[in-house]
Amino acid sequence: MSVAAEMRRGWCPSVARPMPTGDGLLVRLSLPADSLPPALLHAIASCARRFGNGLVDLTRRGNLQLRGLSEVTMPGLIEALSSFEGVASPHEAESLRDVMMSPLSGLDPKAICDVRPIVRALREKLAGEASLRALPAKFCFTVDDGGDFGLDQIAADIRFKARRESSDIFFMVALGGCEGEARGIGGCAPSSVPEIAVALARTFLNLRGASKDAPRRMAELLKRTEIETLSRSVGLLSLSSHRSDIVEGAASPGLREPGPPITMIYRREEDPASIGIAVPFGQLTADQLDDIANQTEAFGGEVRLTPWRTIFVANRSAIKAVNTDYRLENSGLITREPDPRLNIAACPGKPACARSTVLTRENARMLGSVAQGLRLSSPGGVIGLHVSGCAKGCARSAVTKATLVGRDGRYDLVIDGVAHDPPVREGLTLEEAKIALEQIVEAMWAERGEP
Template sequence: MGTSDRQMIEGRDITSRMDVDAIACAPDTVSIARGACPSLSAPMITGDGLLVRLRPTTPGLTIRQFRALAEAADRHGNGLIEITARGNLQLRGMTAQSVGGLAADIERAGIDPESGVTIEIPPLNGLDPLEIADARELATRLRQQIAALDPQPALAPKLTIIIETGGRLNLDAISADIRLRATRTPDGSTIWVLAIGGTAETAKVLASLSAEQSIPAIIGLLKTLARIGPRARGRNLDLDSLRTEFQSPDVGALCITEQHVSPIGIHVLGGDRLALGLRPCFGQIHAKDILSFLAVSEAAGATEIRTAPEHAILVLGLDALSAEDIRLAAAGCGFRTNANDPLNHIDVCSGAGACASAFYATKSVATDLAGTAPELLDGSLTIHLSGCRKGCARPDAAALTIVGAPMGYGIVVNGSASSAPVAYIGKDELKSALTQMSRLVRNNKVAGESAEECLTRLGTNAIVTALRQG
């Protein structure tokens, strides 16, 4: 393979860290396209090898299955396991030669990764007594009908459907191309609210439907997206024509959002059932730490591990006493166990060294951030550390985003990593800039005001001034 044929990401040559000849031998197994979803059949090239993302078809994994997954990640990759913001599993550091062995080990463990259109449901579905309906049953029927389509629609790789049924841990803050939400009517019956393009707060509501109407309606939307083109997303759909087609009444009142509950902590599910929520530090943990944690958890009675949004896992099968013991043990295995931990409010991508596109070591900055800018980490806002403009760790807007750039950092306020920065700072200026922003909040916050409220009141100009002073 010549230099001109080498795989490039964002203009940066990644072949210096990869076995180029091995990749050339298996071109169909590797994904390099921006916007693609890495999987067992099409892993993605990153700075530390090949990346595989998977979401099991089952609600969770048994302790035995999760142990097998961790052992496979260590055997065939670099042992790093990530839980994404949407609750997907990611395994890092594979090579073109080792991916086949990883796939075989995953199959032997009885883990069946989802394929096709992504359909996300609440992590405690089927266990939470506060749920209005069964999302998994509806999701299964929807997958079957999508799989039966002939021809199969050509859809965007990251197109996502969310089926929300209420309960403690909702998916309101996660964006989707198509949203379906169970809602109780005044007479106690259940309707399903169909919306497109956004979070629960920003999605555009189309109609209220019965369960029987919901699946054909979603199939129709998928066919429409396919006609628009293979990169079309929910935001590309024509809202007015769809509302006319559905003959919807006043749909504005149907947009409902629930109070956010952190997945981290102990969630009582009725009777003696509970779920213990934990978060690997910055969403990443090594297989050896996972294996140590699983051994302690299994001895305490844990039976199942589910992943959850916000880079979390949920441990099931524990009683109240053992859950407290396991929470203490988890802290020594690399987990964050407190929902109010300031580091939970930093979204971090893999960063330089792990990702070929990243311009800085995001995790190193995140570790320093608590000491550098404590006033910004009161839990009222999220700081997004993104190694580049792709924003993999957080596609949506954050109050403050620090984006890696060739000569330093771009600072984005109330936007995503791809938004236009309000200011640029040099490579050696980040620590002083964050210190100055933290001082801005400390000196201007009034009694009872959060950091987010303070920065919102002061406005972007004040933030830019503080950054320049830093």
């Protein structure tokens, strides 16, 4: 299969299979799903400088990617990674699939249980089972602790969500999509989560078949398979044995909250505190990663990555956390709202991606003020403007109030749609695009009767 065809079919870059991009090879690291100690962050920053171009991406699944590598530097990176504790080897990473957990699990007082041991056990099982290498690269799992930072709006193939009934804790199991779309198939004990997750993944592989058009995601499989076939295959308890108000075959509707706050989270000053930090356009420099590691190290904390492309610096006292907050803001990171950079999604664009003819992120910075206005009428909540290097729309798949799509060095404008939708205006310069966006904001205020 050609590189282009493989990318179309959902290739995820890994150490074993780096992806060629406009600024060199791109590699996604297979990091521990729960927390990252400062020493590991320093080591990753050093690798980004020595083997790549010093840039580190935060992905929408809570992973880190190194950019700007080459055939010459890859062997050095692989050797360096092999000495990092908790980083999967290229061999293990081939069968590991993303397991996303509530990012503050173990620290969130509202959580029903700490899911970190469950997630570790699940990743061990995945890494150890060679047959699961056949799972499509984007196949993924969520394990939600039922607390304040839930994963309801994160799409996944196999979902687990903690529930409590009297003193009994169990996990609801649902398949395909985000919480509002996924179909519930039963409940299980916390200790059974890893086993059931792997058994469902095996069943998916058996049922999808090997044809060219075999489903690549659980939601696709459910369009052609009875859901009972999946629940029976893993012997799940009937949903009705846990909750009489849950209908089998339909997960509870989930809220689409905007993600974790960019602020400090604590209950009392002497309690552990967590600081939510956002990274402009989801990209860090190696120096910023070192700054985060230094500040985390100073107070014995740890870092948690989130599927919202933000970071929590967790587990320190609130008083000490205030100092960290100011220092990280000076590093160019976003530590408080509002910030116009929070209202724009932008892919790497030119020159990092060979498909782009526009400087997406540089241009996006110049559109910050108008993006704040657009955000107020955006159906997606926080993001009001999407600046995309091409119609693929990698930075955002949700409907957005305004999307600028790069083409031949100019922009097409899509309203209330996604990057591949038909544009309402074509071939705009950046200046013309800005004026068009300002007009949309003005019309919006006029409609509301505000000046």
